[in-house]
Amino acid sequence: MITFENVRKTYPQKGGARTVILEDLSMVFPQGRNIGILGRNGAGKSTLMRLISGAELPDQGRIRREGRISWPLGFSGGFHGSLTGRQNVRFICDIYGAEFRSVMEFVEDFAEIGTFMDMPYKTYSSGMRARVAFGACMALDFNYYLVDEVIAVGDASFQKKCKAVFAERRQRATVLLVSHSVSLLKDFCDIAGVLQDGRLVMYDDLDSAIKAHTAQNIKPRKA
Template identity: 45%
Template sequence: MIKLTNLTKYYPSDLGNQYIFQDLNFTFPEGHNVALLGSNGAGKSTLFRILAGSEYPNKGKVVTDKALSWPVALATGIHPKMTGRENTRFIGRVNGVADLDEYEQKVKDFAGLGIKFDLPVMGYSSGMRARLAFGCCVAIDFDVYLIDEATSVGDQSFRKKAKQALLEKAKTAQVIMVSHELDEIREFCDSAVLLHDGELEFFPDLEQAITKYKTL
């Protein structure tokens, strides 16, 4: 269960508070892999960050009994002065991974960083950081994976591997996905939540949601 209770988010401006949503109440349906759709500026990314816990609402809360991933492929929690290996073990400990050695090996193999796995992350390219974060995320069995343009990471070979890994996860865990690529959404999702004018509407029929989204 992922429930939004009286969720309010605004940003101060010279013209007063600019509300993204106000007193929003909504429960994400279980048993569905959900696309989060909405026009530019609707608040998709803001809502996604709130779900991930990387941003907080001004009022209200997210209530869940699920283990949610951080947004896949975003380098959330990666410390630049630590090596890839040190970051991996730290993330594993924070997320309660029982076998850190096994987890470390899975991440190392998946990220494909070679000897740079033992170098400080501050020397990584943005793509390398994303590959490390991606590996750390998919090597943990979360209940819900938050996917935000995740399959654009790295070169063509890594993108293919990343997409396959996420499709495998989507078979046993729930997915909530933000993407501008409708073909990608169709691969991962069977339904959608449409964010429009500060309100959320669930569509069990993905194509119906896409049709309405295109009219916004």
């Protein structure tokens, strides 16, 4: 279970002002329910994922985590550009206490980037980075998988492979998915929330969340 208790998150602006991303958020993300997060660009969806993972800290409040939580797929901050893909995977295995050989075999089979696996990560295209990052995450056992849009990148073959692996993982773990794709949410999520103006409103059914998100998008932004 992941619990937010009165969490506030802001970012500084020029002139000393601060942009509020989350305002006094108290929320429980239950294990066993696959959760989608909707919101306009800039609403704070990716920030929310980084807070859940621990990659960022809140300004105020507390976040309680139970179980193993993945890094946010789509967030490449955990991969070192000067290390090769193979070295990055070994580093991840060391952090999570995973057996390197089996993880590496899975990543190589999944990513299909051949000899590039032994080249510096910074030389990879965005698609190659997505392949390695997704493969490394799916090779490890987590209670929560945090997915930030990465399923929607790459060619049709890669997307098909992602969805197949993702569908298997969601049968035994909880998925938190950020996406602009309504079809992806319908495929992989049970419930969803809409993030707007620092508030996250959860809905028990996807159709209500999608309706609220659609209505939000046709309203003018606040000045």
